Amino acid sequence: MINKRILRENLQKHFGYSAFRTGQEEIILDVMKGKDVLGILPTGSGKSICYQLPAKLLEGVTIVVSPLISLMVDQVRQLKASHFKKVAAINSFISRSERNHIYKNIHYYKLVYVSPEILQQDRLQRLLKELHVSLFVIDEAHCISQWGHEFRPDYLRLASTIELLNNPPILALTATATLQVQSDIVKTLGRKEFARHVHPMDKDNITFSVQQVVDENEKLQVITPLLNKYRVPTIIYFSSREATEKVSEQLKSNTEARIAFYHGGMDQYDRVTIQQQFMNDQLDVICCTSAFGMGINKSNIRLIIHFHMPPNLESFIQEVGRGGRDGDTCVSLLLSSPGDIYIPQSMIQGELPTNNQIEYTFHQLEKLVIANQSLPTDNIEIENYFQLSEIQWRFLLFQFEKRGIIKRRAIYFEPVKWKTAQEEIIKLRNQRSGLKEKNLTEILRWTEEKSCLRKRLYSAFQNTVKSPLFQCCSNCDFQWSQWNPPQTNIEKKGMDDTWKTKLRKLLLIEAPDETI
Amino acid sequence: MILEALLLTSIKRLNGERSSSAIFHILKGKRSIQTIQDIHMYRLTEFYYSAKDIRKADFNKEMQKLLRQNLIKKTDVEPKIATYLLTELGNEWLGKNIGSSSIHYFNGLTYANTSLKFYSRLVLLIQTFTNTSLNNYSFLPIVNDPETERWVKKIYSSSVYQPREILNQLYEELKKLFLYFTDEEAHLFIDRLTGFDQYGLSLDQLANKYGKSYLEVQLLITAMTQNMLQVVITNKKRFPFLTFIAADLQTENTLLTNSALITNRLLQKGHDIPAIAQIRKLKYNTIYDHIVEIAIHDRTFPIEKYVNKETQQSIMQAIQQTKSYMLKDIKENINHEVSYFEIRLVLSLIKNTTHSGDKRDK
């Protein structure tokens, strides 16, 4: 029998934490009892422990479906660094030989992270079927919801995969708590009863500030003096890679702060370097896209600036949630200017096929049928042939497969069925883009809110909002002059060292006597 | 400066006979017969694969810059293909700067692949042993390459080496090794290294700090690493630990058959083919086989000793024409004084360049 004392001992033993954080223990107890669990805890509250500890304690293997490869890689490396060795990540980015290595030793692992796409592979499914899967985890489970952030058809295939693995208990975790998303998750996974653990997501130590400006230039003029005044760990979010590079250059030349940019297009070595420099207080400011932060657990981030607004309130809450994890003060500043809506708007449009594209795709499919051909084998060929982007094609492929129009590479033509299918898909597409537009309008409205920003922000997700620990928001009481967070100490060490001295210090060699 | 010197030198040696994309392919290390032929024909082997990450747009920008600065000019031999020559100014610039430009560190054809691995090992070794020697066991490895991680782990767990000893030894050897470079280069290289509680600088940060472009920093580190490897391998006694790091990266020669190995030793002692045939009481043809085998496995094999440049060139051309690696096809399309042995040697050159290229995909 698992009891609280044993859990706590193991938490200490395996992870070095002396106590559970809010929500963890209840979730883990239910997981250990074999229940299906839906856990909704705010970002940074420690959801990973909810399956990492059971993975250590349960017999057999725990499978974790994780949406972001960088996140997966970070987690696995962190686990390995902290002595959880029997862990592996399988995704499309590991080399073939690495994958073979993992497959060959699959019995060895206690915890296996997979991307939903890889999980659909026959070879992996066959291997996993032979294992005893003791727990099936869906991290960032809001991705399951059709109305989640990104449309990932393979998430909708999880239910059948779970069946294939002999129906292990499920743990679904997310920080996104709208009722719509919750019911979608439960419905898609096809289980009757979930033990739900939903915790409020409002952070009482974050102060919200929104500032209207005329253009990007004015945004720079707002940020520059702030960085000069406050030397505190700061993240600035942008909607494009180019912007992170450009603005970080401009800020570098106008402030004293130590600034770097970070985005998904950088060389791996540099990504780790920048991330770790920030963790280590060698950098003050990171200018980044939303790619930064998922795996980050720096506790003393004091200032989170949105140079561009995210596409919806949920992303905003997630990103802001990276601030002030130590419970101390943190300010969120969103800079809003009239043109800001166009970037996210065009992104929404680009993600989904247009009605014309959908019609064209059906037309091209019919041509293949007439020529008695199946689908091109190569994704690039497919995208060329249908004139679709990868993400648009993924959206359509799932719809085609769901309706039996495409099975493997073969196309099944039935004129009447195709006609209704086309109408349905167009309807679905409009629904989805409408919803994203609505989300966007929602965050835009929030930036124009006249009453309390805090209350308005959280009211869509929960009934009560804690009262703030520090200043509340720019509509209630916030003033920069009243904000005095502790500043980062910078020791200017080793500035004039010779390279020999640098090397000596790097390699931890004692200074020779004569130089003292 | 390293970038300009690299481009100008390449343009100079290509002598207006190849387009600018030929240079691009060389820097990127393209595995095509044409590129391989180019690097051998125009003495550009050391720059092969020197800028594997360079993007076409950036490359073009650099070429435009050279044009604007009047260091190169377009030739108008073939209007459709852009070929270039150095201007007088360009020649002058090169004469003045090539010596201090660090491009002589490059040794691409021989070391491009191994130096990447060597660098990863060195970096991760330093991070691992500085941290563990201070009892910090939870750090995020800066190198994310499973093969390198496994290698470092093996050293770490084979308690033969004490962390402190390794660091001391590394210090002694690196101190000597950096004497082969300028002070600024040593600083730059060391600034990128990660130790305990101190993460190295990113390429972009180095570029800012040293007033160079991102691309230049990348080139410089690549060039330095290739040169380090060269220095270490030719001075094994002075750099025992660094030699150890590089050792199994150079395993190709041990793939030789025993008999070829003996021939190889004799060759290295300075014996020629007739002498070896006599010593070993073997037919010439057998020795030829050995030499071809050695050439296939040893990328540094001095093929010029056995096939002169012009013959190499005509064999390459025959290969181009026939689009074939068949000895017979090639032989039929070439001056009949050229022997099968010579053809096979040239083929080995191609094979082993493409072969070494293949390996880096893993």
Ligand SMILES: Nc1ncnc2c1ncn2[C@@H]1O[C@H](COP(=O)(O)OP(=O)(O)O)[C@@H](O)[C@H]1O
């Ligand atoms: N019980 C605990 N005590 C102390 N730190 C914890 C505890 N549980 C988790 N953490 C730490 O909290 C941080 C955030 O955890 P993570 O699982 O990534 O959060 P989430 O997935 O909810 O965003 C990590 O650094 C983790 O080590």
Ligand SMILES: [Mg+2]
């Ligand atoms: Mg998480």
Ligand SMILES: [Zn+2]
């Ligand atoms: Zn308020």
